[in-house]
Amino acid sequence: MKLTQRIAELRKQLTDLGRAQMxxxxxxxxxxxxxxxxxxxxxxxxxVVAPGVLTEIGLTISIPENATDAERRAALAKxxxxxxxxxxxxxxxxxxxxxxxGVGIVDTPSDFGRNGxxxxxxxxxxxxxxxxxxPNHKLGNDVTSxxxxxxxxxxxxxxxxxxxxxxxxxSLAKDAQSRLLWRYPPRRIEAEPIRDAILFVSGKxxxxxxxxxxxxxxxxxxxxxxxTPKKEFGSAEFRxxxxxxxxxxxxxxTFGAFDCPDAGQIAPKRNVSTTPLQALNLLNSNFMxxxxxxxxxxxxxxxxxxxxxQVKHAFALAFQRSPSAKERVAALKLVKDHGLxxxxxxxxxxxxxxxVD
Amino acid sequence: MSARAxxxxxxxxxxxxxxxxxxxxAAILAEQGLLANDRTPLxxxxxxxxxLAPRKSHFAPKAKRVLTIFCSGAVSHVDTFDYKPxxxxxxxxxxxxxxxxxxxxxxxxxxxRPLWAFKPRGESGKMVSDLLPNLAAMADEMxxxxxxxxxxxxxxxxxxxxxxxxxxxxxxxxGAWVSYALGSENRDLPAFVAIPDPxxxxxxxxxxxGSAFLPAVFQGTPFTADKPIPxxxxxxxxxxxxxxxxxxxxxxxxxxxxxxxASDSQLMARIASYEMAAKMQLRAxxxxxxxxxxxxxxxxYDTADxxxxxxxxxxxxxxxxxxxxxxxxxxxxxxxxxxxxxxVGNWDGHKTLKPQYEKHAAILDQPCAxxxxxxxxxxxxxxxxxxxxxxxxxxxxxxxxxxxxxxNPKGFTVWLAxxxxxxxxxxxxxxEFGYTAAEKKATIYDLHATILHLLGLDHERLSFYHNGxxxxxxxxxxxxxEDILAE
Numbered sequence: 034m035k036l037t038q039r040i041a042e043l044r045k046q047l048t049d050l051g052r053a054q055m056x057x058x059x060x061x062x063x064x065x066x067x068x069x070x071x072x073x074x075x076x077x078x079x080x081v082v083a084p085g086v087l088t089e090i091g092l093t094i095s096i097p098e099n100a101t102d103a104e105r106r107a108a109l110a111k112x113x114x115x116x117x118x119x120x121x122x123x124x125x126x127x128x129x130x131x132x133x134x135g136v137g138i139v140d141t142p143s144d145f146g147r148n149g150x151x152x153x154x155x156x157x158x159x160x161x162x163x164x165x166x167x168p169n170h171k172l173g174n175d176v177t178s179x180x181x182x183x184x185x186x187x188x189x190x191x192x193x194x195x196x197x198x199x200x201x202x203x204s205l206a207k208d209a210q211s212r213l214l215w216r217y218p219p220r221r222i223e224a225e226p227i228r229d230a231i232l233f234v235s236g237k238x239x240x241x242x243x244x245x246x247x248x249x250x251x252x253x254x255x256x257x258x259x260x261t262p263k264k265e266f267g268s269a270e271f272r273x274x275x276x277x278x279x280x281x282x283x284x285x286x287t288f289g290a291f292d293c294p295d296a297g298q299i300a301p302k303r304n305v306s307t308t309p310l311q312a313l314n315l316l317n318s319n320f321m322x323x324x325x326x327x328x329x330x331x332x333x334x335x336x337x338x339x340x341x342x343q344v345k346h347a348f349a350l351a352f353q354r355s356p357s358a359k360e361r362v363a364a365l366k367l368v369k370d371h372g373l374x375x376x377x378x379x380x381x382x383x384x385x386x387x388x389v390d
Numbered sequence: 391m392s393a394r395a396x397x398x399x400x401x402x403x404x405x406x407x408x409x410x411x412x413x414x415x416a417a418i419l420a421e422q423g424l425l426a427n428d429r430t431p432l433x434x435x436x437x438x439x440x441x442l443a444p445r446k447s448h449f450a451p452k453a454k455r456v457l458t459i460f461c462s463g464a465v466s467h468v469d470t471f472d473y474k475p476x477x478x479x480x481x482x483x484x485x486x487x488x489x490x491x492x493x494x495x496x497x498x499x500x501x502x503r504p505l506w507a508f509k510p511r512g513e514s515g516k517m518v519s520d521l522l523p524n525l526a527a528m529a530d531e532m533x534x535x536x537x538x539x540x541x542x543x544x545x546x547x548x549x550x551x552x553x554x555x556x557x558x559x560x561x562x563x564x565g566a567w568v569s570y571a572l573g574s575e576n577r578d579l580p581a582f583v584a585i586p587d588p589x590x591x592x593x594x595x596x597x598x599x600g601s602a603f604l605p606a607v608f609q610g611t612p613f614t615a616d617k618p619i620p621x622x623x624x625x626x627x628x629x630x631x632x633x634x635x636x637x638x639x640x641x642x643x644x645x646x647x648x649x650x651x652a653s654d655s656q657l658m659a660r661i662a663s664y665e666m667a668a669k670m671q672l673r674a675x676x677x678x679x680x681x682x683x684x685x686x687x688x689x690x691y692d693t694a695d696x697x698x699x700x701x702x703x704x705x706x707x708x709x710x711x712x713x714x715x716x717x718x719x720x721x722x723x724x725x726x727x728x729x730x731x732x733x734v735g736n737w738d739g740h741k742t743l744k745p746q747y748e749k750h751a752a753i754l755d756q757p758c759a760x761x762x763x764x765x766x767x768x769x770x771x772x773x774x775x776x777x778x779x780x781x782x783x784x785x786x787x788x789x790x791x792x793x794x795x796x797x798n799p800k801g802f803t804v805w806l807a808x809x810x811x812x813x814x815x816x817x818x819x820x821x822e823f824g825y826t827a828a829e830k831k832a833t834i835y836d837l838h839a840t841i842l843h844l845l846g847l848d849h850e851r852l853s854f855y856h857n858g859x860x861x862x863x864x865x866x867x868x869x870x871x872e873d874i875l876a877e
Contacts, residue, residue, distance in 0.1 A: 257729060293606065295602050300603075314620075318621045360642070371636065
């Protein structure tokens with residue numbers, strides 16, 4: 034009796050094991066033989082070709098035909114990251130430059146060479162690339178090769194980056210786009226930093242890094258998921274927007290309009306557009322109204338109940354300066370007539386708030 | 391946008407400095423893209439501060455604006471617009487060759503006659519079924535393509551293809567291409583509006599009106615008669631006076647800021663965008679205010695029907711007409727939604743086609759016909775292109791063991807009406823059962839090429855450089871269907 038029971042138990046265990054979580058898993062294979070296909074036709078196989086790299090770019094390497102797939106990938110990785118490769122380091126440092134200045138030294142970040150535009154400062158590009166690969170100009174830190182942080186530091190401590198954005202007519206006439214960096218090029222910040230900045234100023238920003246993200250859409254289990262934007266937000270949603278669980282095709286209904294790319298696409302460079310829908314979102318969305326409220330609360334808490342002090346503090350938090358005499362008078366009137374939150378709502382919509390200059 | 395430097399004939403002629411008159415003229419013509427056989431890409435110049443400013447078409451357009459009516463779920467063409475007497479005759483017999491046939495949901499049963507009777511309509515005598523009697527009465531306005539084909543038999547990729555030209559995600563919709571090419575005459579409203587069905591969106595939802603790699607400003611703005619543009623309205627807790635005063639203060643801040651940043655056009659553009667937002671709040675609320683329409687119009691569309699879905703769809707149709715008469719460039723009206731699954735809220739009649747289609751026809755027919763009639767009566771139809779589409783057709787057979795039809799991308803019907811297309815015309819044909827396109831096979835590339843052509847755009851030259859490719863709506867395919875173009 035015990036034995037039959039035992040058999041039944043074991044059989045059940047076996048079945049249960051068979052119902053364990055399914056996974057899609059890849060399997061390593063011996064690479065197939067590759068033929069050159071005449072005119073790209075799958076049925077017109079010509080001579081066998083061995084794995085290789087783009088010989089027009091940089092180094093030639095040789096990968097034996099019988100190399101395993103792991104060996105092939107390693108060879109490709111080594112080729113890409115070889116310090117003598119003309120593209121890799123230049124492309125990387127150009128991207129970093131683009132993030133700090135709004136436009137790269139090459140303004141076609143995914144197209145170097147014939148299909149792209151020329152670097153505005155080729156020697157600078159080369160120098161930064163060589164600093165990435167072979168750091169020389171150490172700023173007193175333990176810097177290793179391929180350290181992005183090193184390049185970030187070089188850029189943001191440079192005189193170029195720390196320039197004022199003040200304009201003058203003569204320079205504008207020659208280089209309106211500031212491509213030659215005669216000033217720091219002012220620009221509107223992207224969607225995510227706008228949201229982060231609003232949360233920062235309202236005092237609600239949760240800087241916790243890592244872990245599961247947050248959702249800006251209501252939970253939905255439909256056969257075809259419906260994305261309904263959340264109308265109410267709590268502390269879970271007050272993290273940096275980089276932690277938003279971003280559905281591929283659906284943009285956030287407040288900040289998406291600020292040129293968030295379609296998440297199903299690569300976007301080496303974002304467009305910058307100015308549209309009335311952006312204005313409507315920033316003026317009227319639930320998120321904004323709620324944050325304007327929190328901003329006002331913070332100002333009251335920090336600066337007390339005197340409108341003069343409140344106005345001064347609100348400007349300090351949003352713009353890092355004192356209001357001009359004209360602004361002070363107008364702000365006081367707005368606060369007197371409609372409350373501190375009205376002022377906060379306006380400050381969060383101002384050009385000065387969303388432009389970096 | 392990045393400038394792309396390449397050596398081409400245009401640049402060569404411009405740079406050649408022999409000073410001969412002929413070369414100079416050629417250079418001027420080349421600059422304007424007017425040399426015969428000039429196939430170079432035409433990429434509209436977009437000003438970031440005014441991305442929707444109206445732009446010229448490549449040549450004189452017939453249509454100033456487009457209305458697409460997308461019936462999602464795949465409408466059975468053999469039960470609506472594609473009359474097949476042989477299908478009637480051989481009802482109950484197997485489709486020849488169907489033993490080897492593999493379709494979307496599995497085995498096929500026998501050929502099944504159309505579930506509604508076909509009758510001759512209008513002056514043209516076009517055979518249209520009784521399923522959609524009001525639309526059938528408008529048959530004389532319609533230009534049918536009976537030989538349309540699609541690349542996929544699955545809703546998602548097929549919706550993608552009908553709306554973006556590609557079966558994969560990540561490509562701009564037709565409306566986005568048109569906004570990119572032409573901008574809008576009316577800056578107080580979005581250039582491209584998508585109006586989802588009251589029951590929800592089709593399977594790939596926002597892909598149908600997305601901008602993908604085109605600048606985001608060209609994406610469609612989704613809203614319906616009952617769900618306004620998000621964030622359009624002044625927030626509940628803010629009074630009108632508070633709102634106005636807040637905006638005035640904002641303007642003061644921005645004007646002062648601009649004084650010390652005199653050069654930045656982006657700042658000015660942003661100031662302008664707040665003014666446009668104020669106008670849009672007003673205009674968008676006005677356009678969605680259907681009470682302004684006379685009772686007779688409401689009755690024709692049937693906006694207060696006891697069937698709430700029909701009433702909602704009717705209001706959407708009326709909204710569409712109001713948007714078009716205000717020169718919104720591209721309106722995409724949806725009928726059917728995927729929220730509830732197969733066939734329940736859409737035309738995907740796999741299992742029980744008859745009762746489902748009776749429900750859906752009741753929602754589509756009267757309001758859609760009223761919209762078409764209204765466009766005609768107001769004269770809008772003269773310079774508006776109407777395109778009725780669905781993602782693919784259905785089988786002439788019933789599914790084995792079910793009373794419905796499976797997917798069929800091999801041959802189905804779409805129709806156009808209005809600006810630049812022939813009235814009372816039929817192009818192409820399926821085989822005798824309505825199974826596969828047999829005469830003058832047409833592709834969705836052709837349909838898109840035709841739409842662009844009617845807007846005065848050369849589909850082979852309208853492009854956007856992205857990821858190493860000179861992107862086009864029609865990829866590297868398609869041609870405008872000359873046969874359906876009116877003289």
